[in-house]
Amino acid sequence: xxxxxxxxxxxxxxxxxxxxxxxxxxxxxxxxxxxxxxxxxxxxxxxxxxxxxxxxxxxxxxxxxxxxxxxxxxxxxxxxxxxxxxxxxxxxxxxxxxxxxxxxxxxxxxxxxxxxxxxxxxxxxxxxxxxxxxxxxxxxxxxxxxxxxxxxxxxxxxxxxxxxxxxxxxxxxxxxxxxxxxxxxxxxxxxxxxxxxxxxxxxxxxxxxxxxxxxxxxxxxxxxxxxxxxxxxxxxxxxxxxxxxxxxxxxxxxxxxxxxxxxxxxxxxxxxxxxxxxxxxxxxxxxxxxxxxxxxxxxxxxxxxxxxxxxxxxxxxxxxxxxxxxxxxxxxxxxxxxxxxxxxxxxxxxxxxxxxxxxxxxxxxxxxxxxxxxxxxxxxxxxxxxxxxxxxxxxxxxxxxxxxxxxxxxxxxxxxxxxxxxxxxxxxxxxxxxxxxxxxxxxxxxxxxxxxxxxxxxxxxxxxxxxxxxxxxxxxxxxxxxxxxxxxxxxxxxxxxxxxxxxxxxxxxxxxxxxxxxxxxxxxxxxxxxxxxxx
Numbered sequence: 001x002x003x004x005x006x007x008x009x010x011x012x013x014x015x016x017x018x019x020x021x022x023x024x025x026x027x028x029x030x031x032x033x034x035x036x037x038x039x040x041x042x043x044x045x046x047x048x049x050x051x052x053x054x055x056x057x058x059x060x061x062x063x064x065x066x067x068x069x070x071x072x073x074x075x076x077x078x079x080x081x082x083x084x085x086x087x088x089x090x091x092x093x094x095x096x097x098x099x100x101x102x103x104x105x106x107x108x109x110x111x112x113x114x115x116x117x118x119x120x121x122x123x124x125x126x127x128x129x130x131x132x133x134x135x136x137x138x139x140x141x142x143x144x145x146x147x148x149x150x151x152x153x154x155x156x157x158x159x160x161x162x163x164x165x166x167x168x169x170x171x172x173x174x175x176x177x178x179x180x181x182x183x184x185x186x187x188x189x190x191x192x193x194x195x196x197x198x199x200x201x202x203x204x205x206x207x208x209x210x211x212x213x214x215x216x217x218x219x220x221x222x223x224x225x226x227x228x229x230x231x232x233x234x235x236x237x238x239x240x241x242x243x244x245x246x247x248x249x250x251x252x253x254x255x256x257x258x259x260x261x262x263x264x265x266x267x268x269x270x271x272x273x274x275x276x277x278x279x280x281x282x283x284x285x286x287x288x289x290x291x292x293x294x295x296x297x298x299x300x301x302x303x304x305x306x307x308x309x310x311x312x313x314x315x316x317x318x319x320x321x322x323x324x325x326x327x328x329x330x331x332x333x334x335x336x337x338x339x340x341x342x343x344x345x346x347x348x349x350x351x352x353x354x355x356x357x358x359x360x361x362x363x364x365x366x367x368x369x370x371x372x373x374x375x376x377x378x379x380x381x382x383x384x385x386x387x388x389x390x391x392x393x394x395x396x397x398x399x400x401x402x403x404x405x406x407x408x409x410x411x412x413x414x415x416x417x418x419x420x421x422x423x424x425x426x427x428x429x430x431x432x433x434x435x436x437x438x439x440x441x442x443x444x445x446x447x448x449x450x451x452x453x454x455x456x457x458x459x460x461x462x463x464x465x466x467x468x469x470x471x472x473x474x475x476x477x478x479x480x481x482x483x484x485x486x487x488x489x490x491x492x493x494x495x496x497x498x499x500x501x502x503x504x505x506x507x508x509x510x511x512x513x514x515x516x517x518x519x520x521x522x523x524x525x526x527x528x529x530x531x532x533x534x535x
Contacts, residue, residue, distance in 0.1 A: 325470070431495060467524065
């Protein structure tokens, strides 16, 4: 057989050329995609973390007192406590946390309210209360102006110099005006690895090209081209002579070229394996669904779910509901009698969703109930539970909790708030309003934190409504939130109904607002109405 020349029309040449081009294109594509994906993921992860830290920091700042802070200076004890809490949060979770009042005329100057710098950041000198400065960064000016002038912008994140990201949240006073801006800066340390990533891609691509030239040039003819030529010649011979010839046998080590029948056998074998694997995967999926269903029932049974809960008690009426965003969730409520005259009320929201949040919820719920039954004020109970959670919190999860103890005979509620939503209180012949208090940090963030008690007085016919952020933050298909104002409007629309009717009414208003949009957060509510007090 005459040996053919290695030309541009030769199969071996075309295969080698195509492979080399594909390797080059693939290497460039992987490098670009990897670079962009690396950057986008880093921006998303660090931005999300910065916003989480900002949300936690907002719970420590009393917006309505900012003017007082600037007037009193560092002699203001409340400012000192807020500044201390921000410093602790910054040392644990951020590079810098600062609050500034921006000049609304040209957005080019600011006045410092709070400025916390991480203890490991030796290059940044913290500003002081009342210190003024100029904003030279045009990007920050633009975003500051947008936050002040556009009510539809709730917050924003900006990429800064030296691989940092800053989350900016407006702080609004009770009148809805922006009193200051909260900024949380995180270092994006992982971005420094992008250049190394591209170098590795380039070196790998070069190595692949060299290997391809060596290996393909020596073996492509023997392993691919020659066997295919033999199959083609035998096919032409059979078509020309129309008789049995020499069997091809194993013409190549490549299975697809060796024999068609063998390929078909292998295909059938693979198909059977695929069906078997698909059946097993379907069974596994059904088993997981059944396990999640059992987990959901266990979670439901972990909180009171039979109503009326205390049919023998006429002094109060209570109703609660919990709707997880997934099969199981991280929200939970609870209520239980501590003794004949004291009723504990719990509303909580665990960070995250799904099975991890549900497990964290079960543990926290159990700790709170055990702590309440052992005695103590809500603040003391939360302090003990917080220490227990911090000691075994390797997943770095946290939970916001509102805990109140109702003295049934007097209608007095002693409560403590670990970073949770304020309750709404209804006074007889009035309407529902938020009962605002100072928030302490969530459980699981910092060990040995001193939680504080406060009191709510209820009279006959008064009601208290507890909820998680899944109610006001329920989102429609246009990503518009339900809001606290809409929640209060829904409460007052049904204020004359008993607790179950109130929860049904609010739930109906939320579902009507959300429409067909998917539920992204757990929705949990509890309402109690006080009857006749005895003292």
